[in-house]
Amino acid sequence: MNWKSEISAARDRIAGYAQVTPVMESNIPGYPVELKLEHIQHTGSFKARGAFNTLLSSDVPAAGVVAASGGNHGAAAAYAAQTLGYPAKIFVPELAGPSKIALIRQTGADLSVVSGEYANALTAAQEHEATTGAMQIHAYDAPATVAGQGTCFAEWDVQGLQADTVLVAVGGGGLIAGALAWFGGARKVVAVEPETSCALNAALRAGEPVDVSVSGIAANALGARRIGEICFELAQGMSSVLVSDDAIAAAQLALWRAHRILVEPAGATALAALTSGAYRPEPGERVAVLVCGANIAPDPFAG
């Protein structure tokens, strides 16, 4: 696949539907780091990019679309479907939590909350797809999803990204696959995962995608049981680091204290690699962090 061309096409396709998100320089780790505030994206995460790209590049059947999600992808798929006038059926696990569930309900999508984790929601979504003929929008392991997420990095290049190294949080791997696909070796990409939900790190160690158990404070965004095949293929030989839940919480607090940027734990996970020292830049190495999700629970305006 010619990823550069796929991502460029996706960028043209979703222009006017996805939000162009701002960039800034921060000094949170004690040295300069470029941030892209992708949590400002519609529905509070980068997921809107992949959802719009999928719907705008497909013939959507009368049965509409279906998605399984830890929460953010479901909200994005529901929002994109609503914007484009398609019916949407969304499956999330209970651990999606009240903020994400409320967000999906606001779009008017038909929402089912299933017990267990993300993988259980995916099974339910696949059954719905088989029964109804609805089109599945995969949360991370589909080319249109990956190309959509890759637009985030294409956009950042246009905005003047300087960094040698870009740190990206990983769940199922759609976002970091987009980064690897776009940069194609022109910049180093570092994968950051919670110790308690590390499907990519485990796959790189095992030499193949393997099932992992998922838990911890970022599980409702990064809690994929197995890394996507597309990501795994692109990720060969890449740098992968793990961070603790405490390190994630500290980075989340630092973003609020320093910049009044309020994000969910997943949104602070990539930064946590710098603030905790899990990733230490070489002298002169310029670093950047994608801030990827803001759907904190409880929602500050809930209730």
Next chain:
Amino acid sequence: MNWKSEISAARDRIAGYAQVTPVMESNIPGYPVELKLEHIQHTGSFKARGAFNTLLSSDVPAAGVVAASGGNHGAAAAYAAQTLGYPAKIFVPELAGPSKIALIRQTGADLSVVSGEYANALTAAQEHEATTGAMQIHAYDAPATVAGQGTCFAEWDVQGLQADTVLVAVGGGGLIAGALAWFGGARKVVAVEPETSCALNAALRAGEPVDVSVSGIAANALGARRIGEICFELAQGMSSVLVSDDAIAAAQLALWRAHRILVEPAGATALAALTSGAYRPEPGERVAVLVCGANIAPDPFAG
């Protein structure tokens, strides 16, 4: 005073101390509006610009600095003093609220909470200045403060501001004085005040600064009893609109829902003029809104 030159000098002076804040385009009012996310500034408001400019352009006495504030200016003055190694004494009224009081305490400043409103804190600060010889950093009615706040708009021009019209919230008038001083008629500036704290609007109607009563949800940021003389002089003939507390709260919620931007009521006041229709752009008129403050209470990480 040659304001353009004062503001350009201030911009050079505070470079590396003040945060360069990001800009973006939003569609919240149903049409495009440029936003500058100045609430991302150190201590959560634009006030850090004026505080750094004042300290960096002055011979600070051994007694250090003193400031009176509804909260945000006090936090900024305390932060700037801490950064530059000066002792700071800050007076705030009780209505500053727990978030702003905690923020000032974190800097290590000597804080006194006085009863009443901002004007009472100012009286106490003036007594402290007279007794100790500490240098007063006025919250809004001093040339170095106004020039510092003006850097916000000089920076926005460099970042590619397109708008014909820039909407700015007004309390004592330091920020909007900086806007008027920088743009000097090159762009239209619109003053937005809460109906319940409208010192500039009242002054423009009366033809001179007059005392107003202050209340409402933005009073701990915009609750100046009387508009500053510098602002009043620059504001002759300008557009001034008022918004209700309900309109401010709706704009605050819209910023969170659309962009996960969490701000205090004052930070959403300028946007409220658009979302409420208090200011209606002419066909083809491009508008911009400065998002000025984020110190919401309760702090989402308090307790």
